[in-house]
Amino acid sequence: MAGVITLIYGVAAYLIFLGSFLYAVGFVSNTAVPKSIDSGIAENPVEAIIVNALLLGLFAAQHSIMARPVFKRWWTRIVPHTAERSTYVLLASLILLLLYWQWRPIPGPVWTVENPMWVAIIQCVFWLGWAVLLISTFLINHFELFGLRQALAALRKSEPAPPVFRTPLFYKWVRHPLYVGFLLAFWATPSMTWGHLLFAAGSTGYILLGIFLEERDLVAMFGDQYRLYRKQVGMLIPWRKATE
Ligand SMILES: C[S@@+](CC[C@H](N)C(=O)[O-])C[C@H]1O[C@@H](n2cnc3c(N)ncnc32)[C@H](O)[C@@H]1O
Numbered sequence: 001m002a003g004v005i006t007l008i009y010g011v012a013a014y015l016i017f018l019g020s021f022l023y024a025v026g027f028v029s030n031t032a033v034p035k036s037i038d039s040g041i042a043e044n045p046v047e048a049i050i051v052n053a054l055l056l057g058l059f060a061a062q063h064s065i066m067a068r069p070v071f072k073r074w075w076t077r078i079v080p081h082t083a084e085r086s087t088y089v090l091l092a093s094l095i096l097l098l099l100y101w102q103w104r105p106i107p108g109p110v111w112t113v114e115n116p117m118w119v120a121i122i123q124c125v126f127w128l129g130w131a132v133l134l135i136s137t138f139l140i141n142h143f144e145l146f147g148l149r150q151a152l153a154a155l156r157k158s159e160p161a162p163p164v165f166r167t168p169l170f171y172k173w174v175r176h177p178l179y180v181g182f183l184l185a186f187w188a189t190p191s192m193t194w195g196h197l198l199f200a201a202g203s204t205g206y207i208l209l210g211i212f213l214e215e216r217d218l219v220a221m222f223g224d225q226y227r228l229y230r231k232q233v234g235m236l237i238p239w240r241k242a243t244e
Pocket residue numbers: 136140145163164165166167171175176177178179180214218
């Protein structure tokens with residue numbers, strides 16, 4: 001019975017994540033969603049900057065704290081191992097929904113591109129970013145990343161499998177293709193407003209901090225295998241050192 005409940009919980013968390021992920025595409029591109037990054041009535045810009053920064057900070061704090069092994073060790077004394085990732089995914093998705101809802105627009109152009117050819121190129125980069133991001137989740141292990149594999153382990157009454165070091169496809173050229181996808185999707189816009197700039201710059205700052213923390217954990221988990229990988233493959237800009 002506990003296994004069935006964990007699986008239902010895992011599937012529900014995954015579906016909420018999927019909704020918040022699809023909404024993100026519309027939110028940053030100002031298309032197909034009722035509330036987007038630049039929509040709504042602009043109010044006091046100082047208040048807008050503070051509220052938006054708090055929303056981004058909340059997302060960053062939840063991710064930074066809940067993804068750390070030391071937190072997971074403590075947390076899994078309270079929640080089962082098999083539901084830990086789903087809980088992380090669920091909370092991250094709920095914070096994203098809060099961000100979409102409470103985000104304050106800060107209008108005013110930082111840059112505007114009107115040339116149709118450049119607009120088309122920028123839009124291609126935007127979609128390329130989302131594609132790289134989504135493909136990368138499958139390269140790493142999509143269903144493990146979003147907790148479904150662990151929830152299924154609960155049904156089978158087995159422990160979730162330990163993490164495995166992988167370097168398929170994009171990971172041969174860049175250590176963090178998923179984050180590269182986010183960066184492309186957040187910065188590639190033909191009309192950058194001050195609100196969008198705050199979002200892109202805040203996310204970039206968090207991604208850099210996230211990489212620092214994640215790599216520290218990856219070195220602890222995979223040791224010399226990851227240290228060597230770091231020497232041979234670029235962090236965010238694709239390059240690969242030939243192996244001697
Ligand atoms: C949100 S994913 C981001 C992965 C990577 N930073 C990227 O941008 O593609 C974070 C999870 O991926 C895992 N991870 C990162 N690089 C990995 C690799 N080369 N092999 C296996 N797991 C990896 C981390 O341990 C973490 O649990």
